[in-house]
Amino acid sequence: MIVVSLVIISRSQFTADLSAFLPSNPTAEQQLLMDQLKDGLASRLILVGIEGADLATRATLSKTIAKNLRSNPAFVSVNNGEAITTERDRSYLFNHRYLLSPAVTPQHFTVDGLHTAISDSIDQLASPAGLLTKSLLPHDPTGEMLQLLDAMNASNKPELVEGAWASRDGDTALLLLQTSAVGSDTDAQKQAMQFIQHEFDQATESIAVKAQPTLLMTGPGMFSVVARDTIKSQVRVIFVISTVLIALLLFAVYRSLSALALGFLPVATGILAGIASVSLWFGVVHGITLGFGTALIGEAVDYSIYLFMQSDQTGDREQSRKKWVQLVWPTVRLGVLTSVFGFAALLLSGFPGLAQLGLYSVAGLVAAAIMTRYVLPSLLPADFRIRDVSNAGITLSHYAQRARRLRWPVVILVAVSSIIVYQHHHRLWNTELAALSPVSAADQALDTRLRAGMGAPDVRYVVVVSGDSQETVLSDTEKVSAALDGLVGKGLLSSFDSASHYLPSLKTQQARLASLPTATELKLRLTAALKDLPVQPSVLAPFLTEVEAARTKPLLQRTDLQGTSMAMAVDAMLLQQGQHWSSLIPLTAPESGNIDAAQVQTALDQAQIENTLFVDIKAESNRLYSGYMQEAILLSLTGIAAIIVLLLFVLRSPSRVMAVIVPLAAAVLTVMAGLTLFGQQLIILHLIGLLLIVAIGSNYALFFNPVNKQGIPDISPRTYASLVFANVATVLGFGLLAFSSVPVLQAMGVTVAPGVILALVFSAVFARNKD
Amino acid sequence: MNNLLLRLCLLVCSIWAITPSSHAQATWDLDQLMQSLATTRTGHASFIEKKFIAILNKPVESSGELFYTAPDRLEKRTLQPKAETMVLDKDKLIVEQRGKKHVLSLQSYPEIAAFIDSIRGTLAGDRKALERSYKLGMVGTEQSWNLSLLPLADKMKKVVTSIDISGSGNTLETIEIKQADGDSSVMTITPLPAL
Numbered sequence: 032m033i034v035v036s037l038v039i040i041s042r043s044q045f046t047a048d049l050s051a052f053l054p055s056n057p058t059a060e061q062q063l064l065m066d067q068l069k070d071g072l073a074s075r076l077i078l079v080g081i082e083g084a085d086l087a088t089r090a091t092l093s094k095t096i097a098k099n100l101r102s103n104p105a106f107v108s109v110n111n112g113e114a115i116t117t118e119r120d121r122s123y124l125f126n127h128r129y130l131l132s133p134a135v136t137p138q139h140f141t142v143d144g145l146h147t148a149i150s151d152s153i154d155q156l157a158s159p160a161g162l163l164t165k166s167l168l169p170h171d172p173t174g175e176m177l178q179l180l181d182a183m184n185a186s187n188k189p190e191l192v193e194g195a196w197a198s199r200d201g202d203t204a205l206l207l208l209q210t211s212a213v214g215s216d217t218d219a220q221k222q223a224m225q226f227i228q229h230e231f232d233q234a235t236e237s238i239a240v241k242a243q244p245t246l247l248m249t250g251p252g253m254f255s256v257v258a259r260d261t262i263k264s265q266v267r268v269i270f271v272i273s274t275v276l277i278a279l280l281l282f283a284v285y286r287s288l289s290a291l292a293l294g295f296l297p298v299a300t301g302i303l304a305g306i307a308s309v310s311l312w313f314g315v316v317h318g319i320t321l322g323f324g325t326a327l328i329g330e331a332v333d334y335s336i337y338l339f340m341q342s343d344q345t346g347d348r349e350q351s352r353k354k355w356v357q358l359v360w361p362t363v364r365l366g367v368l369t370s371v372f373g374f375a376a377l378l379l380s381g382f383p384g385l386a387q388l389g390l391y392s393v394a395g396l397v398a399a400a401i402m403t404r405y406v407l408p409s410l411l412p413a414d415f416r417i418r419d420v421s422n423a424g425i426t427l428s429h430y431a432q433r434a435r436r437l438r439w440p441v442v443i444l445v446a447v448s449s450i451i452v453y454q455h456h457h458r459l460w461n462t463e464l465a466a467l468s469p470v471s472a473a474d475q476a477l478d479t480r481l482r483a484g485m486g487a488p489d490v491r492y493v494v495v496v497s498g499d500s501q502e503t504v505l506s507d508t509e510k511v512s513a514a515l516d517g518l519v520g521k522g523l524l525s526s527f528d529s530a531s532h533y534l535p536s537l538k539t540q541q542a543r544l545a546s547l548p549t550a551t552e553l554k555l556r557l558t559a560a561l562k563d564l565p566v567q568p569s570v571l572a573p574f575l576t577e578v579e580a581a582r583t584k585p586l587l588q589r590t591d592l593q594g595t596s597m598a599m600a601v602d603a604m605l606l607q608q609g610q611h612w613s614s615l616i617p618l619t620a621p622e623s624g625n626i627d628a629a630q631v632q633t634a635l636d637q638a639q640i641e642n643t644l645f646v647d648i649k650a651e652s653n654r655l656y657s658g659y660m661q662e663a664i665l666l667s668l669t670g671i672a673a674i675i676v677l678l679l680f681v682l683r684s685p686s687r688v689m690a691v692i693v694p695l696a697a698a699v700l701t702v703m704a705g706l707t708l709f710g711q712q713l714i715i716l717h718l719i720g721l722l723l724i725v726a727i728g729s730n731y732a733l734f735f736n737p738v739n740k741q742g743i744p745d746i747s748p749r750t751y752a753s754l755v756f757a758n759v760a761t762v763l764g765f766g767l768l769a770f771s772s773v774p775v776l777q778a779m780g781v782t783v784a785p786g787v788i789l790a791l792v793f794s795a796v797f798a799r800n801k802d
Numbered sequence: 803m804n805n806l807l808l809r810l811c812l813l814v815c816s817i818w819a820i821t822p823s824s825h826a827q828a829t830w831d832l833d834q835l836m837q838s839l840a841t842t843r844t845g846h847a848s849f850i851e852k853k854f855i856a857i858l859n860k861p862v863e864s865s866g867e868l869f870y871t872a873p874d875r876l877e878k879r880t881l882q883p884k885a886e887t888m889v890l891d892k893d894k895l896i897v898e899q900r901g902k903k904h905v906l907s908l909q910s911y912p913e914i915a916a917f918i919d920s921i922r923g924t925l926a927g928d929r930k931a932l933e934r935s936y937k938l939g940m941v942g943t944e945q946s947w948n949l950s951l952l953p954l955a956d957k958m959k960k961v962v963t964s965i966d967i968s969g970s971g972n973t974l975e976t977i978e979i980k981q982a983d984g985d986s987s988v989m990t991i992t993p994l995p996a997l
């Protein structure tokens with residue numbers, strides 16, 4: 032079994048992104064959100080900032096890095112405001128202006144339409160911008176290009192300083208990169224990061240700089256790389272430290288190397304079985320699961336502690352261990368079963384992250400227990416012995432006797448805790464998905480800063496149009512755009528972006544082409560239109576030629592966008608998944624502040640466009656998380672109910688079940704109150720921690736209320752000693768997690784470590800008197 | 803009676819004293835012009851601008867108002883033929899036209915920047931700023947001076963050949979811009995009471 036586990040693990044994939052904490056059976060909106068988080072264009076963007084040195088140096092570095100990265104196939108696009116893409120953008124818009132401009136209608140090219148448009152263009156020459164537009168007039172007297180440029184400028188762009196993008200304050204040179212690999216491909220993202228770092232290092236070396244410039248990188252891909260590295264290194268450190276600490280503890284107690292090695296056998300089996308089963312079932316193992324696994328060592332090691340320490344060390348040891356199996360094993364088995372029942376509930380979770388934790392725990396604990404019961408005793412050498420701990424046990428049993436006097440103080444403590452928890456019940460849980468993010472606050476602040484400098488607002492409101500082909504989706508997108516234009520006109524939206532701005536549907540393109548008159552017809556109309564305008568028809572000869580050329584050119588396809596910055600925009604907004612197409616239309620709030628979601632919804636409803644969804648991504652992701660939270664609370668309660676049913680079935684006495692449950696409930700309440708008092712808002716992993724308190728604490732409570740009461744005359748001093756050592760081992764395992772900077776690991780640590788101590792103490796306090 | 807005469811004399815003298823005399827300085831050089839211009843803290847004027855563009859048979863005319871606040875805010879509010887506002891504030895150019903607002907950084911458009919700076923720099927009497935982009939020349943007297951600005955940068959020379967500003971005392975009267983392609987524009991400025 033161990034060999035099989037090793038083989039499976041060697042082929043396992045490990046990830047560390049937040050996707051494990053997103054649902055596996057999502058609604059349409061959730062699916063979209065997840066796709067965007069995992070593989071959407073947003074996930075492929077890397078924002079690069081260069082700080083330090085002086086303005087000119089930063090701009091030079093930006094240009095050098097951009098130039099070198101542009102030839103790297105790992106990047107689809109590298110933007111730093113240089114004219115390279117700007118020129119291509121302009122020529123795309125200019126060459127295809129009659130297909131792209133929404134002003135192109137049959138009316139626009141009548142004598143009246145031409146007259147109005149051309150006199151507008153002449154007025155435009157009077158404006159200061161006339162200097163720039165003058166050369167356009169002979170080619171584009173109807174002003175299509177200006178219209179398109181206006182639409183393009185609606186989106187915020189960073190400012191150019193020394194020919195490269197810089198933040199508003201000018202202190203940071205900015206680049207926007209799009210990787211070829213999707214954001215969830217953490218290895219590729221890491222490689223992309225290394226490419227950037229390499230080019231930066233090369234570029235800084237080649238120029239002599241006084242003040243050393245620094246390189247900043249951010250983006251969803253970067254976040255997953257950093258998160259994975261952080262979780263990896265922390266899990267490794269925690270694993271090593273907790274193993275060493277537990278080993279030291281056990282050696283101090285056992286004073287025997289063979290006992291130490293054998294004691295770890297169930298632990299190793301448990302870890303291997305846990306990882307292997309998660310890998311088999313889910314295909315991939317999440318970093319959080321591994322971190323959690325290291326903590327579970329602390330519990331799995333308990334079983335061997337019970338076996339070694341509770342068996343009599345003085346008489347016939349072999350006989351004594353047989354007696355242990357006969358008398359104590361049922362209690363341990365019940366403890367294992369309660370843990371398994373508790374965690375099995377998590378298997379039902381629709382969120383792979385939780386289900387992984389559940390499966391890992393169930394498989395790990397069962398494997399460790401089976402190893403302890405069936406394999407370990409036969410492996411023990413005949414002369415196996417550990418230090419006798421009876422003396423320590425006797426002292427402990429005195430304490431345990433006296434602990435019962437603490438009943439009332441503990442009852443008061445629990446009552447106070449209940450009041451605290453009740454008073455905070457509105458703010459008890461953190462319902463923001465971001466609370467789970469393994470990205471540090473500093474990294475998030477950097478991201479916000481660079482984003483703000485880039486003038487790229489967070490995409491919060493999106494209209495999603497779905498359909499079965501690119502053409503249908505684009506066509507519906509145009510209808511939505513028309514409805515949204517009305518909102519922009521009313522000032523309810525500042526602007527919106529849409530794939531159809533850059534790539535109109537074929538139908539619309541055809542309609543626009545059909546609006547263009549033939550060369551002879553246009554010439555006649557133009558002459559008439561120019562009658563009282565200060566322009567000679569001969570000046571506008573290029574216009575006639577270019578309109579005629581547009582009439583014969585093929586319609587625009589997606590490939591025509593290649594090499595422009597608009598290609599990136601279209602890729603981000605026009606998505607295909609198999610037969611399913613969707614178009615995203617991100618909305619920008621008016622300067623006054625927020626988007627009135629109800630108004631947008633009404634406008635969309637009135638437009639009556641099928642397959643259109645208006646999504647508030649922030650609300651949706653928080654709804655997603657709170658749904659996830661509620662599910663987890665429900666599952667945890669189910670787990671606890673399953674434990675109670677199991678105990679009722681085995682102990683066959685409600686009062687004995689109560690005696691087991693009361694100390695655990697008291698521990699859970701006290702920990703919740705404590706966390707709240709320390710200002711911690713509970714996240715989902717605190718909840719898992721609470722479940723763990725019940726699962727692990729049940730072992731202690733059961734020893735105070737053993738299964739076969741007839742067989743064990745009283746709780747032996749050795750049992751007390753073993754419980755304390757088992758408890759210390761668990762606290763060591765979980766306590767280290769509390770020092771992690773990864774919120775999900777930290778949450779589990781700060782919950783379980785104090786919780787299991789309280790569970791043991793309260794079990795002693797509430798242990799039933801000898802009747 | 804004597805008393806009245808004395809008062810009148812004092813009044814005349816004080817007027818004499820606060821107005822720098824052109825009689826005292828027959829020559830009027832660039833520095834003096836700049837100093838004089840720099841005394842203006844705020845200004846409000848109407849303008850009429852005529853653009854002579856080769857591709858058009860007749861000049862296009864626009865008119866509106868100018869607002870100036872020393873040292874670096876200039877607003878050009880065009881009312882005819884199309885309402886349009888252009889505000890130059892430090893190095894930001896805010897253009898509002900056709901109901902849309904664009905914020906440009908002057909650094910992104912060095913030609914326009916130099917162009918606009920010629921007017922703003924003149925208004926502010928900022929010789930240093932002007933000399934960064936132009937070769938300056940001045941002729942005339944305090945009552946009627948003419949300042950010419952010739953671009954220094956090649957890039958700028960491709961757009962603008964020369965800018966001629968004429969005025970009297972610390973007020974600007976006309977701004978004539980000759981473009982490299984032969985087109986030109988003349989802006990006539992009439993002071994309005996301060997708002």
